[in-house]
């Protein structure tokens with residue numbers, strides 16, 4: 001994994017964002033055997049596909065390990081490669097008072113950063129406090145609003 005210079009690679013995706021739901025898989029948690037689900041989708045901005053995302057969670061783990069939200073941002077489509085894209089990872093945790101908390105985590109160890117879809121990944125410090133964070137959270141708001149399959 002090499003570090004990525006976002007500004008040199010891709011302009012920040014701009015709202016409005018449109019979500020297209022794609023595939024959905026079900027399985028069982030390795031630690032407890034409870035049902036888990038993974039749902040995927042695409043985010044489009046006015047220029048076309050801006051990101052792919054995956055939400056993965058296990059029933060009953062939303063308050064402890066939480067749900068993983070993985071995104072791969074960058075350029076998609078003909079003539080693009082994984083070198084045009086980078087992975088960003090977040091964890092959604094349901095807090096005791098019922099409100100959700102969304103936290104950016106290190107993306108390097110996540111499946112989305114395996115090199116096939118994205119050749120690089122961002123760490124938490126690559127995102128927090130940068131202009132990308134604003135765009136990323138606007139995109140995530142659209143995902144939560146438009147993808148009704150979560151939890």
Ligand SMILES: [Zn+2]
Nearest residue numbers: 029031032033
């Ligand atoms: Zn489990």
